[in-house]
Every structure is written in C-alpha cells, then in structure tokens.
Amino acid sequence: MRAVGAARSRDLGRAPGRRAPRSRLLLGLLALVCLALLVLAFLPLPYVIMGPGPATNTLGTTADGKPLISVPKDKDHPASGVLSFTTVSVRGGPGGTVTAYDLLGAWAAGHRAIVPEEQVFPRGMTGEDVKRENAAEMSLSQEDAIVVAQRALGMTVPETVTVGAVPQGSPAAGKLQVGDRLLRIGDRPVTGSVMLRSAIQSYAEGQSVPLAVGRAGAEQQVSVPVRVVDGRKLVGVGLKVAYALPVKVTIDAGDVGGPSAGLMFSLGVYDRLTPGELTGGQRIAGTGTMAPDGTVGPIGGIQQKLVGARSAGAQWFLAPAGNCSEVTGHVPDGLRVVRVQSFQQALKDVEQIAAGTASALPTCS
Template sequence: MTEDPTAPSPARRVRKLLARSVDDAQLARPVLALVSLLLLCVMILGGSFIPVPYVIERPGPAIDVLGEYDGEQILVIDGAETHPTDGALMMTTVSVDGGPGYRVTPVEVVAAWFDRSKMVLPKEAVFPEGQTREQTVLNNTAAMSTSQQGAVAVALDELGLEYESVVMIAGVEEGAPADGTLEGGDVIVSVGGETASSLEGYRELIRATPEGRTVPMRVRRAGEELDLEVPSEMADGSPRMGVVLAAGYEFPMDVQIAVGDIGGPSAGMIFSLSVYDELTPGALTGGHQIAGTGTIAVDGAVGPIGGIRQKMVGADESDAEFFLAPSANCDEVVGYEPEGLEVVAVTDFEDALDATETIAETGSAEGLPTCEDVNNE
C-alpha cells in the first residue's frame, strides 16, 4: 500500500489549522468590539437616568408684587386708605431641581456646570437629610407666611402705625393630623383653655396634652373665634399635630399677599416696600422697574439669601432696570451682574427705601452703594 501524494502532510495540516484559527480570531474581533460598544452605550444611557445627590438652582420668574400673579392681585389691603402706584417692585425667585421627591440626572448636572445662569450644589447643602417633599413644602410655606408678617410689620413701623403681637399657625403639613382642622394664618387664642404670652408658652401647653388625646384649641380665623379639637400623634414622647407655630402680628388693616405655591423668606424686603408704597401717596418707584431680594427682620435688617446670581438673571430677563441686593451677598454679586442691570447694595429697610426713592427722583443709581463699594470696605 503506497502513500497518497495529494494528501497533506501533518505539518501542512497544522499550518492550515493555525491559519483558520487566526482567520476566526480576526473575524471575531470586530464582532466583539461591536458588542462591547453596544454594552458601553447601554451603560452610559442607563447611567444618565440614575439620580445623583445634587440639586440645580436656575433662574425663576421675577414677579411684580404691585401687580397680578396667575390672574390674582398679589397685594390686597383692606381697612386702610391705599393709593394708586406705578412701575414695578419685583420679588425674584429661584427654581430648584432635585429637591425631596424629585431627582436630577448626571446629564442634567453636567449641562448645568457649563451654564453660568445655573448653580450645582450638593443636595444636603440645601435640604436636610431625610426631609420629605411634604416637610419641604411646609417649611417653605411657613417661611413665606412669617416673612410676609414681618414685612408688613416693618412697613407699619416706618409709618408709625401700631399692631399687636400674637402666636399663629404659620403652616400645616399636608396629610398631617391637623390637616383639615387648622389652617395657615390661624391665630392661637388658647390651648386647653389656657393662654400664653409667648411662642414657647403655647408649645409647652401643646406638649402637656395627654397621649392619645386631641389638642383643644381656640383660634381666631378671619375675625371669628373657633373652638377646635385638633388631632395629634405621639412623636418623641410629645403630641405632634404637623404644624409650624410662629410669632406673628394682628394689624389694624387686613393685608393679604398671594403668590401661589412660591415659598421661602427671601421676598421680605420687597414685600415691605410694596406695602409701604400702597399705603403712601404717589409711586414709590417713580414708574421704574425695580427688582430685589433679601429677608427682612422685625428691626428692618435685610438678610442674605441663596441663589442671588440666578435671581439677578431672572430680574434681567423680566426687564428690571435696577436690583436691590443684600450687602451680605455682595461677594457673590460682583462679576455676575447682567449687563444693563444696576445693582444697589442695601443693609436694612431704610437703605432699600432710600435707594428706591433716589431712583424714582433721578432715574439712576448713581451715588448709591454698590457691591464693589461694600467689598472694598
């Protein structure tokens, strides 16, 4: 039996096998690369929708307190003589993405980093850890309510008008035991038949309510006194109704400031100027468009706020000519003023009133303190 001369030798068979393996490997490379690319795209796409622990502050609307919001007159004063006015006193706002109950994605955060009108902050720098959406709404509502009360008090002090200090319900948490029984703005007359002279005094009376009992309260609402049995639940050994109690005032006139669901204390200074404007003859602004921000204390001090850069952008986009900024925020203002918006630094209500009257008379902020002046002191 002889060897077939056409049959491949063992060495040749090995070479062919190796060549076929190389060809298969070369064919597999682009397939593997394509699969890897697809997996990477899926990972990136999926990651772009994963919530991240940041919030994004962006410009909100600037709202003329002397005008309307959502078709409703913002400032309404009954029981006192008011006067027609002109121009605008704009409260400025910040919209926050990523608060409790909401989320932002990595894509949104990266885009905000490259937008000078937005600010990216760690979530815990804005909202306490564990705070719920309902608690956030309650805190913002209470802050807005107490801010409005303090603003009216400052304006009446400037006019020499007297008012009475009270303890009030500044806000009621949605879904809390007191929801549907107490209302924001209720003035506390007594708890369990007893009165107190201070905020802490009423808190002590509420804490003394036996476990499992409702809290008997008398409140004054819209001029009428009501006897209520307020449901509560025990939390940390004390009855919890789900309300915020705050120091408030009863004024010789009824002052209502309606701004929808906007919350927080930062419009206090503008509220004070607006109330003062409507209670005095003539247009305080001289017909100019003046925006601003800042908390207001009972002694008239204007306090710092968050998001002032976004508020200046919102004011500029709403055609404001001038902007009143708290002096304590001046380090965040310089270098970020929108072109054409004149920024004036104020430390208290007297400063804000003087600046507004000067603008009305001269049509200019020349000679008024700027944030550059404050930073160079």
C-alpha cells in the same frame, strides 16, 4: 504560480476566522458602553441644580387678575411701578431627580449652580416636608413684611408673644410651657419678640431671667437660666408672635415658597398704602429676608436671581449686604446693584432711584 495563488487563497480563507473573536469583543464593549450611558440617563445623583427663576412684580396682579397685594379700598393707593421679587428654579432634591446628563446640560447652559443636595435640603427631608417648610417661611415672611411697612408709616402694631416650642434639654424645659404668654421680663413689659431677645442679652451666662407669664388664665412667675450658644444668650424657647394689624393686608405669591421675598413685599405694601409712585417708573427688583425690626438678611441663589431680574427687564437690583461677596463679578450688563441692610435704607434708595439721584448709592463692588 498556482502554488503561490493556492497559498494566498488559504491565507484569505483563514483571516475571517482570526478576526471573529475581536469583532465579538468590540460588540461586547459597545453594548457595555450603551448600557452605561443608559444607566447614567436614569441614575439619580445627590446634586441640586439652581437656575434663574421668574421675577414677579409685587405691585402687579396674580394669574387670575387679582392684586398680588390686597389692602382695604379706603387705604389703597394703586401703583403702576415695578418692585419685583426674584426666585430661583430648583431641580433635584427630595421628590426630584438629577442625572449626569442634567448636570452636563446645566454646566453648558451657564448661569446655573450645581451644589450637593445636602447643602440645600437637610438629610431625610421629604418632598412634602420641603413644601410645608417653604409655605411656612413664605407666610412668616409676608407677615413680617406687612408689619415692617405699617410701622414705617407710623402705625402701632401690637404684638402678643407666646412660647411656641420648648426643646428637650433647653434651659426652659420644665419651667416654661408651650402656649405661655410672655408678659414681663423683670419689671419690663414684653412689647415684642425683638424687645424680649434684646432684654435677655443684658443677663450674664448662667444668671436667671425672671419672667412673668400668662398660663391657664392666671399669671405665674418663673425663672430661667441663660445659656450662650454661638455667642448669643438665650433661654431656649421658640417664640410664636401674633400681630394686631391696624390695616388688613394680604399677599398672594402663588406657589412660591421661602423667606427671601420679604424685602420686596415690604416695599410693595408701603407703596400700596401711600399716595404716589414710589418707583418713579423705574423697574426695580430685589431679594432679601425681612426681620420684624426691619433688618434685611442674606439669601441663597443671588447670582441666579440677578440673571432672572435682568431677563425680566429690571434696571436696578436691591441686594442684601450679606450677599455682596457673591454678587461681585456676576452682575449682568444693564443691571445696577444697590447694597441694602435695612428696610429704611432700601426705602430711601428706591426714592433716590425714582428721583434720578441714585449715582452715589452703595454697591457691592
């Protein structure tokens, strides 16, 4: 018995010695896992998280209590309805950081899109570049919206079209200069940027377009060949347009940037310049770029904007026709989406919503 007991004692005495290397290995692996988790917590990843942002009523006021849309007192018709532009919250990109934990949280939260950073921001763009571009797009969006609304009211809004940029290697290089005022194309006066672009389409590829321009106080004649890019004819210049607005209107959208609020700005301006309530008390939100000719263009983040609109209490949503494929199957309960292609159509749709006769309006389904 003692021999057996002694043998057992020796076995027990050696056991801790055999397990010691295994314990150190487990501790080492645990340390590596902790280090990996720590790295994941701070390692930036090339993705952007897009989520629902706030909806802002164009007929409402800013944070300091001033009207978001300001018009002269003698032209103003205050409105109490809701015509909201919608936004997307963006995390990541230039100046921001997205980690694996952020991506996991976005996936779990739902109503968020995770997209590669390069699909949202051009490579090499800085945070300051993003701010400047967003501010410029917002300013242009507001100007176009004001022009479209005033023209819809029958007002004449003259345009001055000048050359804003001449890219190197373009057909116009060496022929047109930045600052040239475009006076005539052929024998037709240039009345606006839309008219000019349309007129250029009547020329064949390689054919020279005769242009009369104002330069240094004198009129000059130039001839620029037409080039076809992506199926569209152009002479290779960037245009700069200045409007002479008959009624001064200003829009204060705060720190929101980008061009996607154009449609709702135009409807808001129209409502403020006309008597009565355009919305009829309905809560309407929407999105879409606005071209000077009244065309509504598609935008990004439509699914997140739908969620943001419904969270803000909207019952109706005006969506660009070009976004319909992204809308179908992603409409929150209680929200009715109306497909729009132009300002005039959107205006009629809102009037029908206000009148309670909107059952036959076009949708994205």
